[in-house]
Amino acid sequence: MDGKKLIAKRKAMGDGRFVFNMIDVIQGKALLAPLAGITNLPFRLIAREFGCRFCFTEMISANGLIRESSKTIEYLKTCPEDQPLGAQIFGADPALMAEAAKFVAGHHSDLIDINMGCPVRKVVKTGAGAMLMKDPLLAGKIIAAVVNAVDIPVTVKIRSGWSPESINAVEMGRIAEDAGAAAIIVHGRTADQGFSGHADWGVIAQVKRAVKIPVIGNGDIREPADALSMRSETGCDAVMVGRAALGNPWLFRGIDQLFNGVSGRYHPSLHERQTLIEKHWEMETQIYGRRIAGRTFRKHLLWYTKGLTGSGRFREKVGRMTDSREILSELDRYFEALAKSQTELMT
Ligand SMILES: Cc1cc2nc3c(=O)[nH]c(=O)nc-3n(C[C@H](O)[C@H](O)[C@H](O)COP(=O)(O)O)c2cc1C
Incomplete structure (x- = not known):
């Protein structure tokens, strides 16, 4: 060669x-x-x-x-x-x-x-x-x-x-x-x-x-x-x-x-996760338009929230929604509740 x-x-x-x-x-x-x-x-x-x-x-x-x-x-x-x-x-x-x-x-x-x-x-x-x-x-x-x-x-x-x-x-x-x-x-x-x-x-x-x-x-x-x-x-x-x-x-x-020989943290905080979800969705919307992004981003939402407390219920709710603004508000509520339960666990 x-x-x-x-x-x-x-x-x-x-x-x-x-x-x-x-x-x-x-x-x-x-x-x-x-x-x-x-x-x-x-x-x-x-x-x-x-x-x-x-x-x-x-x-x-x-x-x-x-x-x-x-x-x-x-x-x-x-x-x-x-x-x-x-x-x-x-x-x-x-x-x-x-x-x-x-x-x-x-x-x-x-x-x-x-x-x-x-x-x-x-x-x-x-x-x-x-x-x-x-x-x-x-x-x-x-x-x-x-x-x-x-x-x-x-x-x-x-x-x-x-x-x-x-x-x-x-x-x-x-x-x-x-x-x-x-x-x-x-x-x-x-x-x-x-x-x-x-x-x-x-x-x-x-x-x-x-x-x-x-x-x-x-x-x-x-x-x-x-x-x-x-x-x-x-x-x-x-x-x-x-x-x-x-x-x-x-x-x-x-x-x-x-x-590179470093075994540091790589799991994101809740805030980092939510911020990234919103950013990713925004990019999909900008590049492909609101209608297509609304359809194609759902699978990412499920992957990003997989394994989090109560994610099953969140997915179920979101699965019934069609309006992206409604889904984003639900995402906000969900992450707020997660953060709250995390704080309660720590106190
Ligand atoms: C949903 C899905 C789509 C895939 N699409 C392609 C593809 O377009 N081209 C390809 O070469 N492999 C494709 N693959 C195979 C992956 O590139 C990869 O080889 C496979 O998932 C094994 O790697 P992993 O165990 O890290 O997932 C696909 C796999 C999945 C699960």
Whole structure:
């Protein structure tokens, strides 16, 4: 693998985007995983505020990009504070993926990630996503086509294999490296596991031993200590966090601290939590408008309040409300009551 592809040449393209060396940017860092329907611009900005060093868009259909469907292009929405950004694309045709990659590279992304891990039926039935774990030859052609089409780094996100009987992450890692990928992201579950069971970090370690390009480990990081364990057990260069970041962007701060030898507090106070919820909602409203934000922010409200005293009742109430002002007032009342009960407990 020559070092050439590791260097992004955005400067030469003159759009002022981030110029970086892959390993310098990710080494020893926590990255936010691509999450469909979740990792939009506001969510990424919030994660970055708490120390996340690299974010990805959710997976974007290469087909949709080629057709220049406005809904698909919306997924590429970004801003200067949202750097460095990886745009994840999926598809099963090398030429089409190359076209989509060119389109993405022209829309302010610093890196392209190819999805080879999505197990969702709608995706695998088209031969894309995790289905490519079953066809390493085609996977290699897709990676090479995308690498040759753009002058920004290309990464590949894979599973450990399709099923326990066909674990082939090491083979896929080598193929990705030979095709010119700048790094490989390994989610240590098989495709047929979906998101259940445990991620096998042993597979991440095997890939790390087999390739020279950076390896990003993913799966089951719930606490800062898990990130540290994954790094020491697998030797991975960076870790990627998915579900545990939902309602808990503070996790990135905790990981950052621990990676730097500090095991400080990372849980927010009630006031910090409420302030962040309101800020996140405001960002969603500003970027997508009140109507869409009112619909899409509900899930974040549930994640942000999960595990807090009386959150079940709060969610039930809010679930029946449609007016965002009404929901915000209820949020205020709920946090006031929480603060009051906390004070009473302390006195
Ligand atoms: C709701 C949801 C949406 C996801 N969307 C994507 C996606 O768009 N692209 C992708 O590569 N992986 C996607 N994933 C997988 C995650 O990126 C990650 O690999 C997986 O959740 C394991 O990491 P975790 O244990 O830290 O959550 C998704 C997972 C979930 C739960």
